[in-house]
Amino acid sequence: MQVYKAPLRDMRFALHELFADDGYGNLAAFDEFTPDLLDAVLEEAAKMAQDLLLPLNISGDVEGCQFDNGVVRTPAGFKHAYEQFCQGGWAALANDPQWGGQGLPETLNKLVEEMLCSANLSFSAYPGLTHGATLALETHGSDELKAKYLPNLISGKWGGTMCLTEPHAGSDLGILRTQAKADSDGTYRVSGTKIFISAGDQDLTENIIHLVLARLPDAPPGVKGISMFLVPKYLVDEENRIGARNGAFAMRLEHKMGMRGAATCEMRFDDARGWLVGEAHRGLFAMFTMMNQERLSVGIQGLGIIEAAYQSATAYAKERLQGRSLSGTPQPGQPAEPIIVHPDVRRMLMTMRVYAEGCRALGVWTARALDASEHSTDPEVKERATDFMALMTPIVKALFTDLGSEAASLAIQTYGGHGYIVDSGVEQFARDVRITQIYEGTNGIQALDLVGRKLPANGGRNLRPLFHAISCLLEDLSQETEPQIGSMRDSLSEAFQALRTATDEVMRAGAQDPEEAAAAASDYLRMAGLVALGFCFLKSAAIAHKRIASGTDEADFYKAKIISARFFNDRILPQVFANLRAIKGGKQSTMALDAAAF
Amino acid sequence: MQVYKAPLRDMRFALHELFADDGYGNLAAFDEFTPDLLDAVLEEAAKMAQDLLLPLNISGDVEGCQFDNGVVRTPAGFKHAYEQFCQGGWAALANDPQWGGQGLPETLNKLVEEMLCSANLSFSAYPGLTHGATLALETHGSDELKAKYLPNLISGKWGGTMCLTEPHAGSDLGILRTQAKADSDGTYRVSGTKIFISAGDQDLTENIIHLVLARLPDAPPGVKGISMFLVPKYLVDEENRIGARNGAFAMRLEHKMGMRGAATCEMRFDDARGWLVGEAHRGLFAMFTMMNQERLSVGIQGLGIIEAAYQSATAYAKERLQGRSLSGTPQPGQPAEPIIVHPDVRRMLMTMRVYAEGCRALGVWTARALDASEHSTDPEVKERATDFMALMTPIVKALFTDLGSEAASLAIQTYGGHGYIVDSGVEQFARDVRITQIYEGTNGIQALDLVGRKLPANGGRNLRPLFHAISCLLEDLSQETEPQIGSMRDSLSEAFQALRTATDEVMRAGAQDPEEAAAAASDYLRMAGLVALGFCFLKSAAIAHKRIASGTDEADFYKAKIISARFFNDRILPQVFANLRAIKGGKQSTMALDAAAF
Structure with a gap:
């Protein structure tokens, strides 16, 4: 029996009463968000978690994700729920309004995240990874990359991933081997294998934007030779339309102890076109700021x-x-x-x-x-x-x-x-x-x-x-x-x-x-x-x-x-x-x- | 990667060196078992656990037990391993030689059990439950029941179970409802539903002997009104041959978090013929002595x-x-x-x-x-x-x-x-x-x-x-x-x-x-x-x-x-x-x- 009602009273206690004197409050950036408004958002989030996501938690675990001919299918109901989730504006709660976010405090966002995770931890992985990718792009991406990718990531129309781990390199990213070579047009070609990539492929979004850690040919060894690349699943043209398939493929799904509704993929990057995010060799730094x-x-x-x-x-x-x-x-x-x-x-x-x-x-x-x-x-x-x-x-x-x-x-x-x-x-x-x-x-x-x-x-x-x-x-x-x-x-x-x-x-x-x-x-x-x-x-x-x-x-x-x-x-x-x-x-x-x- | 080598040196340390002065040793009943003999048994047990049971641990988990038309099938390889296990005499290690056991110390038996559990916890449930049933019978059964059932249980030819839990009665056995009525021939008729019955049905043994807790019509309420009955899956004739199917049926298998190679059954006893073990209303006492x-x-x-x-x-x-x-x-x-x-x-x-x-x-x-x-x-x-x-x-x-x-x-x-x-x-x-x-x-x-x-x-x-x-x-x-x-x-x-x-x-x-x-x-x-x-x-x-x-x-x-x-x-x-x-x-x-x- 999985039951869940968002603990709204305790959330309000933590949000408004407990730390009123900690000196971290009263931020001008959030002046427009009155306590009543924040409470109203929590109430709506509670309904979303309880009514939309909780009913898919057990079924998502039992069914799991499926891998058919290179395509990942999320459990029944996830796609519909994801659409409702995005339509409700939940994907964009704390993001920068410049790119379509709602600019709410992260404090509120974390309480909403708590509800998502209580109701359906597997589902929460999809918006969670996208959120991570937007943070990295917001902080380190060029204006051009931001303008091109952030609006669709923040709205949830496109998904994001973080591609760090390799079979031999987990806690020790300094020894990763994925390669990136500069192309003549200022883009890069990324090749290598990544494992344990959450949401590496899925059927929820029309495109997936991978942030991939890789080494340039002149990279020094160790953690100071890692760069970050944006590698879309489908290339995006000048008018932001989905174009050709890029060389970023899910090779298989991991069979895991749990979180079976969240697709964990082995990814193969095969001469995939990528764009440098931030400075060369500073990719781990960029990853760590978020x-x-x-x-x-x-x-x-x-x-x-x-x-x-x-x-x-x-x-x-x-x-x-x-x-x-x-x-x-x-x-x-x-x-x-x-x-x-x-x-x-x-x-x-x-x-x-x-x-x-x-x-x-x-x-x-x-x-x-x-x-x-x-x-x-x-x-x-x-x-x-x-x-x-x-x-x-x-x-x-x-x-x-x-x-x-x-x-x-x-x-x-x-x-x-x-x-x-x-x-x-x-x-x-x-x-x-x-x-x-x-x-x-x-x-x-x-x-x-x-x-x-x-x-x-x-x-x-x-x-x-x-x-x-x-x-x-x-x-x-x-x-x-x-x-x-x-x-x-x-x-x-x-x-x-x-x-x-x-x-x-x-x-x-x-x-x-x-x-x-x-x-x-x-x-x-x-x-x-x-x-x-x-x-x-x-x-x-x-x-x-x-x-x-x-x-x-x-x-x-x-x-x-x-x-x-x-x-x-x-x-x-x-x-x-x-x-x-x-x-x-x-x-x-x-x-x-x-x-x-x- | 599951690897396992029995920790024989540490077992010998615990067995021979650590408690030499605790006053519990030097029992005349075990005079014939020299330290060398015990060590030799441990070495053979190690081979059995490592070579016979360990290779079936992952496959048993992946395949699990299957329930088809009222019949439980254990994972591939379990039946063969069980035969080898019984042929090696491992089922009868510490049982009374009077009934075919080898009469070895429980101290040694527990070390062998450790090896079984390290190598394949699911498999260990089958001989484990049988061992439990033999203990109860040895202590509380009539001479007639012992002579009829113990030799085949101890050799492992037949399996045993303990049927205690009901849907509404787990930790609180005092409220269990399974009924037993005396029949005119001195036997009883047992009816009720039991759940979580380990090895309740399986395809390893030709018969299964259930020990079932139930209430007689005149039973006082609570734990002092519970009696224990022996209920065979197949009735056994005078010459100890398997006869008619008794009314003891597995209704379904539980889908569990783990131990998936061990069949956990819901059992339905439907006017099943049973024999009283020990005194009426003293069934819980009998169960607790073992x-x-x-x-x-x-x-x-x-x-x-x-x-x-x-x-x-x-x-x-x-x-x-x-x-x-x-x-x-x-x-x-x-x-x-x-x-x-x-x-x-x-x-x-x-x-x-x-x-x-x-x-x-x-x-x-x-x-x-x-x-x-x-x-x-x-x-x-x-x-x-x-x-x-x-x-x-x-x-x-x-x-x-x-x-x-x-x-x-x-x-x-x-x-x-x-x-x-x-x-x-x-x-x-x-x-x-x-x-x-x-x-x-x-x-x-x-x-x-x-x-x-x-x-x-x-x-x-x-x-x-x-x-x-x-x-x-x-x-x-x-x-x-x-x-x-x-x-x-x-x-x-x-x-x-x-x-x-x-x-x-x-x-x-x-x-x-x-x-x-x-x-x-x-x-x-x-x-x-x-x-x-x-x-x-x-x-x-x-x-x-x-x-x-x-x-x-x-x-x-x-x-x-x-x-x-x-x-x-x-x-x-x-x-x-x-x-x-x-x-x-x-x-x-x-x-x-x-x-x-x-």
């Missing part, structure tokens, strides 16, 4: 599955009758009670619930920084927002997707044996979400990015916005007498101290021996993520407490916020102390065994 | 997948070239180095490795207690062994299967994008192992069994063998001056103290309010399991240290043992401190939210 956003989006995919898993598990736990409450028999007429009465079931439901609420809050906070980093007119705010984004990107990507897998597994466990049956729809969440821990940089790569690049960059400055926000909140609440808030403040303070200790340890040891930092990286990322979530929960509880004290008419909502914060504080946050101990253990036992002895 | 063994076997399934995941991930990590070592460039001629050089990859490999070694050790220790509980002639040893078994059963079942899922996920992560592709063979591990956290009692049920039954039973006596063993080891090593052993001793001592504190907390709070114990149950089980693993590792390191000091010619093996122990000690064991904090948080935040607010 990687922050893409990685944030992958984190949001994890969040989407957490929410879907939570809702589906909750619906089942309220309905499935099994056993009796340990605290008496509230329903004595029934042979058994809903399993939600059992503490261990509630432990699972509350865990999923706080993962959803916490990740939503942290995702919105990070997206606010993304918007401020692009649109703030205050250089100090812009710098701070950019630093914060840089720090949070690997955390959001890895933490949310790890918790996504955990939540999907908890949903299966809540269903018991029924969760293992394909018809239940919940094992699909586990299969679908599993790739999010891998693509756009494995979570191990995220952890290395965090400790190896983001921490030491700018003399450690990236940490400041997070640490400063936590310190300010703790300071604000230092005189708080409400016992629950006070107790959570003390817990967060202790966890924050542990994170500072770990930070010192990782930076000190890592400066002497990078392997020390690398061996600590995954534990450190988890710690930093949990402390950031703990901050969001404490802030949320403090706001809820004030709202209740001042006589809100939504007391149930705010009381539930305090319960979620307490559960996170009492049952999840303590994990940071285990992470700190593991970090202090150092690299020795990790690295001691000779490779041949494994 | 449940300890079955749950231990499910734990071993988790271990089997851990080992398979570890080996497959290790093979890939040695071969896949990506990036360069942070500690220099040991292979300067290559464009990249094997990913095993990267600390975060090693973290994953070492985690799987210590899960495998630790669970193997703890599984062997528990199986030794099982053997001693059945065969010791010393009443004190028998009681202690029985207590230890009772305590460890839920821990082994839940911990090993949770770690099994985690290890399978780590194997996927080690493979990166390739791990998400079905062809890699590693995502199958994750799908296959997922059910082990659910069947034979969900891991949540195991945790409740631990805190609600096993801890308080006999005035808390069940804990003593574990706690006593840990105390003795710490005492033995109290003067140890070797720094690594000393440091691990101190860590285990601290973790043990945390477990004692948690035990007091759970028993105290649980005595006043059972929901407190239930809310703490999963954290407590994990803590107890990790401390027990920590004990095994410290013991193993201490033995290894002595062997090295006395000039062994297997220094590499013992040095690796110390490295594993350190990794577990430094990076995994610290999780118990997070569990303790979570337990101390109490039930409040878990139970506070109104069910309607979820």
Whole structure:
């Protein structure tokens, strides 16, 4: 049973209430978008996700994509849904109005993305990849390329892809081999094989615009010799009409654990005509300028599955009758009670619930920084927002997707044996979400990015916005007498101290021996993520407490916020102390065994 | 790439060296089985698992079982393999020689089971279920039933099943509805629907003997009104020849997340002739007397997948070239180095490795207690062994299967994008192992069994063998001056103290309010399991240290043992401190939210 209603009230809480004082809001670029308008967009998005995409989630998984004679067919219903999606303007929500976008904040866009991913993760891949390609083109493309390709990409009429991985080159793009040669007319000829190309071919759009990483003949070896090329599936003439077929072919579809409605292709570029995007040899740089956003989006995919898993598990736990409450028999007429009465079931439901609420809050906070980093007119705010984004990107990507897998597994466990049956729809969440821990940089790569690049960059400055926000909140609440808030403040303070200790340890040891930092990286990322979530929960509880004290008419909502914060504080946050101990253990036992002895 | 070589050296270490002084050995019943003979059996079992079963693992998953006109077909090759398996005597390894078994220790049998599960978890279900049925019959069946059914079940000529679950009754068997009526000839007529019946129908054996839980007309409600019936697929005549078809039919196969080579059937019993096993209304008791063994076997399934995941991930990590070592460039001629050089990859490999070694050790220790509980002639040893078994059963079942899922996920992560592709063979591990956290009692049920039954039973006596063993080891090593052993001793001592504190907390709070114990149950089980693993590792390191000091010619093996122990000690064991904090948080935040607010 897959059920889903967009959690609009919690989204509005994260969007309007939780971070009102973070300094990333009130951007002139978004003046015209009133809170009411943003809420209305969320409501419409909810209908689209619930009514258009959710009904295709199971059928898309069962049917999968098909490969017939070089043509990829998406599952039944996807094409119609994609047309409706584009007609509704959902493809162009946050894009530049200059090219037909609606110019809405990325903060809002990320909440809409969450809904898409909850309802149908496979479907979300198609607009998601196109969005990624438009970002790269907007930032690095020539005016000519932008004018020619962006309007149709942004409207969704054409699809986009990112062609990075090769059979022997995944995390290590420096060794990729696809070649590009300059042609006499200023274009290039691209040849090589790419694998794991999401939406590499599909039947949703009349053309597909590939962004392909390749090497020019004079390229230096390694990552500094990679260039980015725009390679359309069909060439486009002067009047933007579809012309001849270009040498970019899907060779086969991968048979995957999940996300079976999303076409993952092996692509063959065979003397395909391409156009250079950005500077020669700077292709990886171009790809990485949009990687922050893409990685944030992958984190949001994890969040989407957490929410879907939570809702589906909750619906089942309220309905499935099994056993009796340990605290008496509230329903004595029934042979058994809903399993939600059992503490261990509630432990699972509350865990999923706080993962959803916490990740939503942290995702919105990070997206606010993304918007401020692009649109703030205050250089100090812009710098701070950019630093914060840089720090949070690997955390959001890895933490949310790890918790996504955990939540999907908890949903299966809540269903018991029924969760293992394909018809239940919940094992699909586990299969679908599993790739999010891998693509756009494995979570191990995220952890290395965090400790190896983001921490030491700018003399450690990236940490400041997070640490400063936590310190300010703790300071604000230092005189708080409400016992629950006070107790959570003390817990967060202790966890924050542990994170500072770990930070010192990782930076000190890592400066002497990078392997020390690398061996600590995954534990450190988890710690930093949990402390950031703990901050969001404490802030949320403090706001809820004030709202209740001042006589809100939504007391149930705010009381539930305090319960979620307490559960996170009492049952999840303590994990940071285990992470700190593991970090202090150092690299020795990790690295001691000779490779041949494994 | 699924690779598997049975870890014979480590199995011999667990079997002969690690627990030589635990008091559960030297059983007269097994006098004839010399260590050399046991080792020879392991070597033959390894060949069987590697050569006969492993090659059918991927094909069995891809093909799955088929249901045609009421007949279940197992995947190609399973029938032939099953014949070989039975001819080799593997079905009868630990059964009573009186009925054709070989009477080998369960300790050995569990190591063989580990190999089966590593090589082909789906295949292992068929002999596994039969083994379960023989245990129930051996213990509770009348002499007549035993003589009629046991020899063919034990030889594997006939298969067995356990029919417990109904659509509305899983964890809560008290509400099951299948009916049995006495017939005039002393037999019974059984009618009802059972679901999730592993091996409910198959084409491997000429007959299938179902053990079915059902209610007699005069049965009291709840778990005290359940009786067990033997219901053959084909009736068996006086000369043990197959006769008429009985009313026990597979209605359909479940389409499952994994274990697709194992037939999971919905069964319809339609006035089927059955024979009462054991006493009327005592069927659940009869089922549970063999449940300890079955749950231990499910734990071993988790271990089997851990080992398979570890080996497959290790093979890939040695071969896949990506990036360069942070500690220099040991292979300067290559464009990249094997990913095993990267600390975060090693973290994953070492985690799987210590899960495998630790669970193997703890599984062997528990199986030794099982053997001693059945065969010791010393009443004190028998009681202690029985207590230890009772305590460890839920821990082994839940911990090993949770770690099994985690290890399978780590194997996927080690493979990166390739791990998400079905062809890699590693995502199958994750799908296959997922059910082990659910069947034979969900891991949540195991945790409740631990805190609600096993801890308080006999005035808390069940804990003593574990706690006593840990105390003795710490005492033995109290003067140890070797720094690594000393440091691990101190860590285990601290973790043990945390477990004692948690035990007091759970028993105290649980005595006043059972929901407190239930809310703490999963954290407590994990803590107890990790401390027990920590004990095994410290013991193993201490033995290894002595062997090295006395000039062994297997220094590499013992040095690796110390490295594993350190990794577990430094990076995994610290999780118990997070569990303790979570337990101390109490039930409040878990139970506070109104069910309607979820």
